[in-house]
Amino acid sequence: MPNIIEVQNLTKQYGSFTAVDDISFTVYEGETFGILGPNGAGKTTTLEMLEGLKPITSGQAILAGLDVSEETRMVKSLIGVQLQASSFFDGLNLKELVETFASLYGRNVNAMSLLDKVQLTDKAKSRVKELSGGQKQRLSIAVALVNDPKVIFLDEPTTGLDPQARRNLWELITEIKTSGKTVVITTHYMDEAQVLCDRIAIMDNAKISALDTTINLIKQSGVSSSIEFKSSRDIEPWQLEKLPAVDRAVAEHGRYQIISSDPQTTLPVLFKAAHDNNLKLTDLQLRQPTLEDVFLKFTGHELRE
Amino acid sequence: MNTTLTLTSSAIKMFVRNRQALFFSLFTPLIIMTIFGLIGFDRVAKIDIGIVSSSPNVPTKTFVDNLKNISAFNIHTDSSDDAQKALMDGNRSIVLIVPNDLIPENPSAGIQPKTIVAVSNASQQQQAQTAITIVNQVLDKTSIALSKAPVLFSVENREINVRNLKYIDFLLPGIVALAVMQMAVFSVAFVFADYKEKGVLKRLLATPVKPSQFVTANVITRLIVALVQAAILIAAGVLLFKAHVIGSYALIFLITLLGGIMFLGLGFTISGIASTVESVPALANLIVFPMLFLGGTFFPINTMPDWLQKVAKVLPLTYFSTALRDVMTKDAHLSDIKSSLIFMMVWAIIFIVTANYTFGFEEKRL
Numbered sequence: 110m111p112n113i114i115e116v117q118n119l120t121k122q123y124g125s126f127t128a129v130d131d132i133s134f135t136v137y138e139g140e141t142f143g144i145l146g147p148n149g150a151g152k153t154t155t156l157e158m159l160e161g162l163k164p165i166t167s168g169q170a171i172l173a174g175l176d177v178s179e180e181t182r183m184v185k186s187l188i189g190v191q192l193q194a195s196s197f198f199d200g201l202n203l204k205e206l207v208e209t210f211a212s213l214y215g216r217n218v219n220a221m222s223l224l225d226k227v228q229l230t231d232k233a234k235s236r237v238k239e240l241s242g243g244q245k246q247r248l249s250i251a252v253a254l255v256n257d258p259k260v261i262f263l264d265e266p267t268t269g270l271d272p273q274a275r276r277n278l279w280e281l282i283t284e285i286k287t288s289g290k291t292v293v294i295t296t297h298y299m300d301e302a303q304v305l306c307d308r309i310a311i312m313d314n315a316k317i318s319a320l321d322t323t324i325n326l327i328k329q330s331g332v333s334s335s336i337e338f339k340s341s342r343d344i345e346p347w348q349l350e351k352l353p354a355v356d357r358a359v360a361e362h363g364r365y366q367i368i369s370s371d372p373q374t375t376l377p378v379l380f381k382a383a384h385d386n387n388l389k390l391t392d393l394q395l396r397q398p399t400l401e402d403v404f405l406k407f408t409g410h411e412l413r414e
Numbered sequence: 415m416n417t418t419l420t421l422t423s424s425a426i427k428m429f430v431r432n433r434q435a436l437f438f439s440l441f442t443p444l445i446i447m448t449i450f451g452l453i454g455f456d457r458v459a460k461i462d463i464g465i466v467s468s469s470p471n472v473p474t475k476t477f478v479d480n481l482k483n484i485s486a487f488n489i490h491t492d493s494s495d496d497a498q499k500a501l502m503d504g505n506r507s508i509v510l511i512v513p514n515d516l517i518p519e520n521p522s523a524g525i526q527p528k529t530i531v532a533v534s535n536a537s538q539q540q541q542a543q544t545a546i547t548i549v550n551q552v553l554d555k556t557s558i559a560l561s562k563a564p565v566l567f568s569v570e571n572r573e574i575n576v577r578n579l580k581y582i583d584f585l586l587p588g589i590v591a592l593a594v595m596q597m598a599v600f601s602v603a604f605v606f607a608d609y610k611e612k613g614v615l616k617r618l619l620a621t622p623v624k625p626s627q628f629v630t631a632n633v634i635t636r637l638i639v640a641l642v643q644a645a646i647l648i649a650a651g652v653l654l655f656k657a658h659v660i661g662s663y664a665l666i667f668l669i670t671l672l673g674g675i676m677f678l679g680l681g682f683t684i685s686g687i688a689s690t691v692e693s694v695p696a697l698a699n700l701i702v703f704p705m706l707f708l709g710g711t712f713f714p715i716n717t718m719p720d721w722l723q724k725v726a727k728v729l730p731l732t733y734f735s736t737a738l739r740d741v742m743t744k745d746a747h748l749s750d751i752k753s754s755l756i757f758m759m760v761w762a763i764i765f766i767v768t769a770n771y772t773f774g775f776e777e778k779r780l
Binding site for chain 2: 213
């Protein structure tokens, strides 16, 4: 996959405070790239430098072959942006708003079909202040799409939304991704990154502490999975430890826990052994490590503290 | 260019839908014009006269009634005590104590000279003197009539309307200038401070639009509004208050545009300085409020004390209203209002420079 964004030694300094400290990464065309980190990690500043909204202190950002600091207007015409706290003109209805924004790119756009895409057709004649939080974010995404951008930047799109509105927005973002656009998204939600992103950069304290595909990050973290179940008859833990890829096994009040580095290898052998010995396994649970564990591993602290 | 055009049409929609903006740009000036138009400063106030005369004979009563018909007088027939009290309270300029037999019922039976005692309010000497003069005239006429002497002299008053400048004619150009100033300063300062605070400007900055395009669209919108304001206010002044506009409408158009540009510059400057929307009214009023009274809107600046005139003569509104007034009431030509226009241009340039300095799409503090 060709690179659509190349970031090299990007740094943002406010006086003596370093908001973004010498970070480098590449975003491939068509992928959904996540920047995961707590508040104040420098995610938004990074995004705003890529969007041409904030001057870059040092380092370089190339988007679609264009240097962001030099060809800022060209870059702006190629990207779609959803700001963390953007608001729109109160005096226009949604349809007029979408059309006005299209004109900023010198384009004519079918506002209704764009509103349809974000399920706001019935709100076409409403004003922004009449929208719910989730609807506002969907409008914000519709506006970010008016110029048919190559890359769309979403800055914490689901912060402050209720669970249903979040799911709804995830679906929308997945659709955008399926249509072939590159999506760069910041979030401080693990589940969101896990559901949406192909690759994730973990950002903490102005630096990127890890960057890989979601699966690899979990693997790299070295955190094991745990398989838990109840059995119809007693089993000795040492027997379980003989199973492949098992680090250790514990028995506690008739409940068994196996720590496995690779449940895909462990589980079939466990099931076969159970079947052969006429054991009934109930209440079976597989707990795989999450990005939460990964984050803890890479940064040494919890994501939200 | 297409972008600026679309932005302008959006900005017009937004302006028209903003009830508050409409209220302040049209309704308020109309109300002010109505109130001041109705007060009518050109009508002379009547003189309040108390007449004490308990039971006058018939000719004396006729004399008092004649006084009541004099349009400059507001005659109150009082009892002696009431008259004194009203005089003390300042509700009468003068009290006349008229003897019951001031004018004899039977003149042929010989005439005794009688005296009207006038008690005047020292703080309303001018009105009291006027009243005494007029009453004396009436008494003279009565004396002549009683002595049956022929009337030898009289004055015939013929009224000719010589560019009869009424107060409304003075007021109308002032109101137009005032309305344009209020609209330009407040609509820009509020709206742009709000855009900045809510992040609308930042969102625009994330698109390829140039800030100058967006500002241009908003300036064009408000200049159109300024011309509409001038048209509506002048029409209302002429149709409802019988104001006279004798000058060139092209010049009125030009002055209004220049005034609009000048105060839009001030509006952008204020929105740049204001850190929040809440600080806009304080800041804007600080600058605009003194001009309301010193800018030659309601009364001519040459009625002010000298030092105040010096202040008034540097205010941008003064030149705006003066230029409009010269054209509307005196049919001034371009060359006559040159100095006003130059002053306005200087102010426009100053405000545009300060706006450039303070106003930006990003946070920009002085």
